[in-house]
Amino acid sequence: MTASRQAISFTRKGFASLERLTTETGESKSDMVNRALEVYDFLEKEKAAGGELMIRHPGDELPQRVHLI
Template sequence: MAVTPHPDHPASERLSVTLVPPAVVAVNELAETGRVSKADVINRAVLLLGFVERERAKGHELMIRTEDGELERIHIL
């Protein structure tokens, strides 16, 4: 069955990328531990970065709460 793309979203696209060695390790580990494909890991990473960048553009900050309840600001370069 063919899937019709949503009018607001482009169709899927196959890309070829070269990852730096630490990214290769991270993708492999995340795919294995999450029991998902490498493509799923990369798609999720891109979507997460898109979300973070949109929020930063609104002036929002990315924070993480530590085990002791303290908030730490996350900086993504």
Template sequence: MPGTASSPQRRASERYSVTFVPPAVQAIEELTDNTGLSKADVINRAVQIYAYLEAQKRLGAGLLVRGPDGNAERLYIV
């Protein structure tokens, strides 16, 4: 059943050519250094997290980030 809610259709991998701004390049480098993941894995994870956050935002959910001191800060994505 392609494309049903219980069984989403999986697409084949796609290759993109993108240009990243310097802050994104730095973030990718830091993430690859700190995690040992490849650039492709870091970017794939980032896109999936962003899609999840956007879906939650559409539902009216918010995101709180709790620091090591226990204080929570609401994260806004505009």
């Protein structure tokens, strides 16, 4: 697949998240946006197939359902 250049407008919160994540991981902004889109695509496909996203924190007995809007 060939690469495509796109101009993207970010909300302040979205750009702050991008800055924080690239600083923490050392990934480039392009790699981070690509990774985020791949994860979101995966989650949407799982949701469409009837799957649910659950998270369990250390010390919790039961997982909690995460709702993506």
